[in-house]
Amino acid sequence: MKEGMKKILELDSFSKVYGRGCLRCFEETGPEQTNICPCCRSVVAAHDVSFSLYQGEILGIMGESGSGKSTVVKCLYSDGQPTAGVATFYDNGQHHSLFDLNKAQQRQLRNQRFGMVYQNPNLGLNFDISAGGNIAERLLMSGDNNYGRIRQRARDLLRRTEVLPERMDEKPKNFSGGMQQRVQIAKALATDPPLLFLDEVTTGLDLSVQAAILDLILEIQHELQTAMIVVTHDLGVIRLLADRTLVMKYGRVIEAGLTDQILEDPQHAYTQRLVASAL
Amino acid sequence: MTETNGYQFGFLDEYAKKEVRRSVLKAIALPGYQVPYSSREMPMGRGFGTGGLQLTLALIGAGEVLKVIDQGSDDSVNAVNLRTFVEMTCPDISTTTKTQEATLIQSRHRIPEKALTERQVLVLQVPYPDALTVVEASEDRRKAMHGEADYSRLLVKLYEDIVTFDEITISHRYPTRINGHYIIDPSPIPRFDVPKMHQSPALILLGAGREKKIYAVPPYTEAIPLAFEDVPFRVEDFSDAQGRRRPCQRCGCRLSYLDEFINSTTGDKVYQCSDVDWCNDQLEMAREQAA
Numbered sequence: 001m002k003e004g005m006k007k008i009l010e011l012d013s014f015s016k017v018y019g020r021g022c023l024r025c026f027e028e029t030g031p032e033q034t035n036i037c038p039c040c041r042s043v044v045a046a047h048d049v050s051f052s053l054y055q056g057e058i059l060g061i062m063g064e065s066g067s068g069k070s071t072v073v074k075c076l077y078s079d080g081q082p083t084a085g086v087a088t089f090y091d092n093g094q095h096h097s098l099f100d101l102n103k104a105q106q107r108q109l110r111n112q113r114f115g116m117v118y119q120n121p122n123l124g125l126n127f128d129i130s131a132g133g134n135i136a137e138r139l140l141m142s143g144d145n146n147y148g149r150i151r152q153r154a155r156d157l158l159r160r161t162e163v164l165p166e167r168m169d170e171k172p173k174n175f176s177g178g179m180q181q182r183v184q185i186a187k188a189l190a191t192d193p194p195l196l197f198l199d200e201v202t203t204g205l206d207l208s209v210q211a212a213i214l215d216l217i218l219e220i221q222h223e224l225q226t227a228m229i230v231v232t233h234d235l236g237v238i239r240l241l242a243d244r245t246l247v248m249k250y251g252r253v254i255e256a257g258l259t260d261q262i263l264e265d266p267q268h269a270y271t272q273r274l275v276a277s278a279l
Numbered sequence: 280m281t282e283t284n285g286y287q288f289g290f291l292d293e294y295a296k297k298e299v300r301r302s303v304l305k306a307i308a309l310p311g312y313q314v315p316y317s318s319r320e321m322p323m324g325r326g327f328g329t330g331g332l333q334l335t336l337a338l339i340g341a342g343e344v345l346k347v348i349d350q351g352s353d354d355s356v357n358a359v360n361l362r363t364f365v366e367m368t369c370p371d372i373s374t375t376t377k378t379q380e381a382t383l384i385q386s387r388h389r390i391p392e393k394a395l396t397e398r399q400v401l402v403l404q405v406p407y408p409d410a411l412t413v414v415e416a417s418e419d420r421r422k423a424m425h426g427e428a429d430y431s432r433l434l435v436k437l438y439e440d441i442v443t444f445d446e447i448t449i450s451h452r453y454p455t456r457i458n459g460h461y462i463i464d465p466s467p468i469p470r471f472d473v474p475k476m477h478q479s480p481a482l483i484l485l486g487a488g489r490e491k492k493i494y495a496v497p498p499y500t501e502a503i504p505l506a507f508e509d510v511p512f513r514v515e516d517f518s519d520a521q522g523r524r525r526p527c528q529r530c531g532c533r534l535s536y537l538d539e540f541i542n543s544t545t546g547d548k549v550y551q552c553s554d555v556d557w558c559n560d561q562l563e564m565a566r567e568q569a570a
Binding site for chain 2: 103104107129130132133136137140141145146147148149150169
């Protein structure tokens with residue numbers, strides 16, 4: 001990492017176990033075995049995950065279904081409590097210990113400083129209210145109470161994410177999948193968050209739409225210097241977006257480094273198989 | 280204990296009244312917070328004002344003067360039945376239709392036009408106590424939202440209203456923030472009556488019998504209807520096509536909340552004060568002035 005770059009996020013020794021857990025959970029599970037502890041049947045969704053993230057950087061987390069990649073992001077976004085670990089979010093000279101916040105503080109950070117884009121627009125958007133209303137919701141949550149200003153901001157954001165502003169008063173359920181994803185991105189960006197989580201954002205979209213969404217994400221990164229964590233199983237997305245990548249399997253990080261290095265010269269057998277199969 | 284017509288004074292047993300009073304104290308201490316209570320069985324169906332009735336019966340004592348109104352009227356079936364019931368079970372109290380004479384007013388749908396005073400208590404019957412039900416179905420989550428004063432989704436509803444209809448279309452049960460934190464559903468009072476709750480000298484108690492909740496707007500407490508900075512809250516203005524404020528066809532008052540009737544012979548729309556006591560007062564004042 002370049003000297004003098006601003007650190008946004010630091011995650012240290014993160015673990016998440018579903019179930020009661022036992023003393024042997026961590027030694028009996030791992031990338032060579034499975035993520036279910038043979039002693040107590042607990043699921044070790046993630047163990048000993050550490051990384052740091054700098055301003056304007058995109059970190060990719062890659063792995064197959066059940067590898068624990070989404071678990072990490074969910075806990076960072078306060079959608080779950082980790083079993084162990086420390087996460088520190090650096091923001092305007094302050095730092096917040098993400099796993100020690102109370103509900104109100106969690107909500108405040110989620111609403112104002114983080115953005116989340118889900119694979120399924122159902123999760124990120126309320127389909128019963130208009131596209132503009134969805135963006136308004138986030139602005140209202142962060143305390144803006146001026147109707148005219150909210151409308152203007154929603155219009156600007158939709159224009160920025162290439163959704164026709166004329167359609168802002170329509171419900172997103174009338175939109176195509178790609179449009180819904182753009183509205184989700186506009187909503188996530190509403191409060192100019194320094195950190196954005198993208199969970200399988202292009203999965204399920206057709207190829208040309210995928211390319212357009214990925215372009216949009218890159219443009220936003222350049223323009224706003226937003227740091228992002230991109231969770232995906234798609235090597236193409238990793239190759240295009242991520243500066244650095246973690247490869248996960250059965251809840252462990254098996255390989256981490258610069259994306260180019262990992263794709264050109266994978267060290268772990270699993271990554272080698274993954275890269276080989278994609279090419 | 281006084282036995283009356285075979286009933287305990289106030290119908291409820293003393294333990295039940297004590298529980299209601301405790302809930303009332305808690306509700307006053309936490310303005311706008313919905314305090315759960317047991318809501319006893321009453322000799323009438325839930326949803327017919329049992330919440331208000333239990334509050335009235337728990338608070339009323341010898342010497343109190345009670346007024347019961349329904350839709351502004353002292354003579355509608357619900358009001359008459361409730362009044363008769365209280366008269367029967369509480370022998371040492373008196374009843375009135377005059378707002379200024381009452382010490383305790385039980386009401387559904389209206390706050391009287393005449394300004395209430397510090398020595399009066401207003402009891403409102405509430406069908407739906409939680410303003411958040413329209414945006415969140417889960418009570419667990421609603422409780423967390425109330426705790427964190429997270430009401431942005433109600434504002435989103437107002438936003439959608441303005442987008443669709445160019446104005447806020449909530450006619451009654453207008454979400455109102457009490458003392459800067461909890462937002463209440465002020466029972467089915469019209470928008471017109473919401474400003475009367477703000478800094479009211481009288482204690483306002485709201486009881487939901489079916490939903491088993493009691494909440495309060497204590498005297499001299501802030502009650503601010505939810506709105507945007509640039510789209511302020513406004514009450515019904517009752518203006519006609521020319522923009523003139525319609526008068527009550529009976530007393531001519533241009534300040535009161537009006538009910539709209541259809542004249543069954545001519546088919547015309549007729550406007551009349553909803554608060555009957557107020558309307559009578561206006562007529563009497565006009566008569567005195569003429570004399």
